[in-house]
Amino acid sequence: MREPGDNRQVTQPPAVVVRDLHVRFGDVEAVSGVDLSADHGQSTALLGRNGAGKSTTMKVLAGVVPPTAGDVRVAGHDAATDALGVKRVVGYCPDVGGLVPRATPWEHLQLSARLRRMDDWEGRGRDLLERFELGDVAHRVVGGFSHGMSRRLSVVLAALHEPSVLLLDEPFDGVDPLGVEATLEVVADARARGACVLLSTHLRDLALEACGSAIVLRGGNRVAAMQAAELTGEAYRALLD
């Protein structure tokens, strides 16, 4: 127990801990022994070539795909045995899909808020839609949205409930500069309120802008973990080959 006048800092356990994660789909080993650890108040970029295992790792962290083997804790919840607990604490923007074509952005927000039993969400919902320039189309079905508009809405939905772990899989893909700016703001806000952010992207420059640290995957393995600033173009290129 801490005594009055005891000024030692309380160190929080990492928000996300992954040890020796393996994920197999039939004959395909999508992830083969990934380790990672990410703290509250920090953002980490997940980089790697197509098929490196980024989205699969994100899906496990979101409680959407179970680990085949390994230990995965998300805000203390075990992804193998408590996928529902994991889903409650994360906000997840998947790489593709996740939207209902016949529903409007506002209906997506309503559904998300109802599933999470949120009361006082409408002001934040409206603000997020405005920040992502989706206010004017809040009541238009998303089936007619462009790819970038759908990506922006997916980020809004991931961020609505101010999750303690924010998982953004390719949030910049096909998004215009204003959408990129809004996404960077969401990442900065999440970090500032002590959330842990994991963001997968192919765009090294944006990874550097959004994240303090970076993890590079190749062939389902982690090949590097470093401060984002150390990930020069040359270093990144060398890690991809």
Ligand SMILES: Nc1ncnc2c1ncn2[C@@H]1O[C@H](COP(=O)(O)OP(=O)(O)OP(=O)(O)O)[C@@H](O)[C@H]1O
């Ligand atoms: N549902 C699935 N069934 C079979 N194989 C899968 C499935 N999901 C992923 N894979 C395979 O697992 C490997 C890793 O895929 P993953 O989507 O995690 O890579 P990624 O790094 O996100 O790639 P990208 O940058 O192209 O999105 C690939 O070989 C992929 O074909």
